[in-house]
Amino acid sequence: MPRLPIIHKTQLVASSRLFQVEEVHLEFSNGEQRIFERLVSRGYGAVLIVPMLDNETVLLIREYSAGTERYELGLPKGKVEPGEDLFEAANREIMEEVGHGAHHIQLLKRVSLAPGYMGHHTNLLLARDLYPATQPGDEPEPLEVVPWKLNRLDELIAGNECTEGRSLLALYMVRDLFMRLNR
Amino acid sequence: MPRLPIIHKTQLVASSRLFQVEEVHLEFSNGEQRIFERLVSRGYGAVLIVPMLDNETVLLIREYSAGTERYELGLPKGKVEPGEDLFEAANREIMEEVGHGAHHIQLLKRVSLAPGYMGHHTNLLLARDLYPATQPGDEPEPLEVVPWKLNRLDELIAGNECTEGRSLLALYMVRDLFMRLNR
Numbered sequence: 001m002p003r004l005p006i007i008h009k010t011q012l013v014a015s016s017r018l019f020q021v022e023e024v025h026l027e028f029s030n031g032e033q034r035i036f037e038r039l040v041s042r043g044y045g046a047v048l049i050v051p052m053l054d055n056e057t058v059l060l061i062r063e064y065s066a067g068t069e070r071y072e073l074g075l076p077k078g079k080v081e082p083g084e085d086l087f088e089a090a091n092r093e094i095m096e097e098v099g100h101g102a103h104h105i106q107l108l109k110r111v112s113l114a115p116g117y118m119g120h121h122t123n124l125l126l127a128r129d130l131y132p133a134t135q136p137g138d139e140p141e142p143l144e145v146v147p148w149k150l151n152r153l154d155e156l157i158a159g160n161e162c163t164e165g166r167s168l169l170a171l172y173m174v175r176d177l178f179m180r181l182n183r
Numbered sequence: 184m185p186r187l188p189i190i191h192k193t194q195l196v197a198s199s200r201l202f203q204v205e206e207v208h209l210e211f212s213n214g215e216q217r218i219f220e221r222l223v224s225r226g227y228g229a230v231l232i233v234p235m236l237d238n239e240t241v242l243l244i245r246e247y248s249a250g251t252e253r254y255e256l257g258l259p260k261g262k263v264e265p266g267e268d269l270f271e272a273a274n275r276e277i278m279e280e281v282g283h284g285a286h287h288i289q290l291l292k293r294v295s296l297a298p299g300y301m302g303h304h305t306n307l308l309l310a311r312d313l314y315p316a317t318q319p320g321d322e323p324e325p326l327e328v329v330p331w332k333l334n335r336l337d338e339l340i341a342g343n344e345c346t347e348g349r350s351l352l353a354l355y356m357v358r359d360l361f362m363r364l365n366r
Contacts, residue, residue, distance in 0.1 A: 002247075002254075004253070004254070013200075014204070015197055016197040018204070019202070021202045026249065033323075037200055062184060067222070067298045067299055067302045068295055071185075111346050112248075112250070112251055113297060113348060114349075119252075140217050157292060163295040164294065164297075165349045168352050169348050172356075
């Protein structure tokens with residue numbers, strides 16, 4: 001692996017309420033220089049949760065997505081709030097979005113979205129031993145909760161209701177985990 | 184599923200060489216109003232390719248990622264250029280990045296990155312029947328090509344060299360596909 005490039009300068013070039021874009025002035029170990037743009041990641045990170053109602057059934061949600069202008073089927077997710085750890089954030093999000101808390105939550109993997117131009121990471125978590133519990137969220141309308149059997153993951157992949165890469169990856173990981181547990 | 188929200192207005196609020204941020208003024212079917220920010224997706228989309236050297240071995244690349252400021256192990260990827268279809272773009276990218284073309288390329292799935300606030304989609308493709316072929320890319324330094332056995336996907340998940348959700352999802356999909364083919 002080459003030595004890491006030297007970052008000579010970073011410079012804010014655009015900014016809005018939610019997003020910050022900066023230029024990164026890089027010099028690679030072979031002397032090549034490049035100026036790349038990237039989205040700066042602020043805040044405390046994000047969580048995306050696989051809430052398992054039982055050993056076979058995951059609770060998906062159907063939610064309007066402003067980026068793609070359509071209702072997307074996917075997993076509950078949200079930002080980590082100040083003072084929360086990942087597990088507290090995950091538990092709050094599933095209470096807000098699927099009406100359950102969880103006695104057991106474990107980290108599956110911390111994934112990047114588009115590491116070439118985004119600093120963002122999402123923590124994928126598995127939530128088990130659910131119990132009914134709600135917390136008010138900030139959603140503009142009630143979310144539809146859609147129970148889905150993990151052995152129907154192929155249908156989710158083949159269809160076009162669920163397109164989010166992070167959600168699909170987390171479902172593959174949990175399906176593998178439960179296949180090993182049930183063996 | 185509720186009726187789609189009405190988009191009353193979209194407005195550009197920040198802009199750089201690569202990124203555009205716009206505000207979306209939404210009215211949900213229950214009357215609730217929200218103003219969300221989103222990244223606009225320009226261009227012709229992106230491809231991410233799983234180049235299979237044989238029925239067991241995928242060619243990964245190690246590349247510097249400016250967003251996360253580290254070398255990431257992942258799949259070859261890039262933007263679709265004007266005039267290209269997805270398959271031409273995929274074939275060009277693997278020639279540039281892993282030194283092979285492919286006789287067979289198929290679309291696995293079109294995935295979104297973060298549909299809540301990004302319009303971006305990535306087309307995941309499987310490339311088979313590889314042949315040696317190169318094309319000059321625009322990389323600042325040569326990429327390291329790393330052959331990886333699909334039956335070692337668990338190690339990739341457990342380690343921290345490969346964090347990109349899209350790459351990991353594509354590898355799960357191809358592992359499933361080859362498991363069915365080899366059965």
